[in-house]
Amino acid sequence: MSLTLRKIILALTLSLAAFTANAQLGTAISYFYGWKHAFSEEGMTEWRPEFTLRYSLGFRTSGPSVTAGIRVDRNRTLGIVAGQWTRHIPKYGASVYTYGAGLYMRSYLHLGRRETVSLYSDAAAGLACVFKNTGGYTDPETGVWRGSDKRPGDIIIFGSWEPGVRVRVYDRLHLFVGPTLATKCYGLHVGIGF
Numbered sequence: 001m002s003l004t005l006r007k008i009i010l011a012l013t014l015s016l017a018a019f020t021a022n023a024q025l026g027t028a029i030s031y032f033y034g035w036k037h038a039f040s041e042e043g044m045t046e047w048r049p050e051f052t053l054r055y056s057l058g059f060r061t062s063g064p065s066v067t068a069g070i071r072v073d074r075n076r077t078l079g080i081v082a083g084q085w086t087r088h089i090p091k092y093g094a095s096v097y098t099y100g101a102g103l104y105m106r107s108y109l110h111l112g113r114r115e116t117v118s119l120y121s122d123a124a125a126g127l128a129c130v131f132k133n134t135g136g137y138t139d140p141e142t143g144v145w146r147g148s149d150k151r152p153g154d155i156i157i158f159g160s161w162e163p164g165v166r167v168r169v170y171d172r173l174h175l176f177v178g179p180t181l182a183t184k185c186y187g188l189h190v191g192i193g194f
Helices: 003-038
Strands: 048-058 061-073 075-087 092-112 117-134 155-170 173-183 185-193
Touching: 003 061, 048 075, 048 117, 048 173, 061 092, 061 185, 075 117, 155 185
Parallel strands: none
Antiparallel strands: 048 061, 048 185, 061 075, 075 092, 092 117, 117 155, 155 173, 173 185
């Protein structure tokens, strides 16, 4: 390959990389500008409270939770989540009961101007504390405990992602449903919000 052809290919490759990086930088700047407006004096006048009650039912883990947050703009909510979850270990007939709390962020993609139907994505992270465990047994042949290794007082880090569909029923009252992908919980969630 001639030296000139290599220079042309290198120049085209660098131009394409610079164009792609510039487009990504523009997207990032636009994203952060949206946050800047949401926390400006003018943006804070648009803040509205938002609450949900939900129930998650997954493979081995289930339980209710609540969220309380501030809808900082049309497309985003920031807040706290708290819940009580039970993890079942059917193989050993054991269950682990926890209380937990953390922070969450919800993003919306509205399907229409009236926001009757919206897609959403909730991301949450926090800590849970084991308050009780039941079941389990000591294997008579080996003397090994079969059950949960968690004890009351143990702290567990949790994270979750819950995308779904929200349907506004009346004014701010809405119903929602979607999959749950969380620490030790894979299943569905359903709830009501206002």
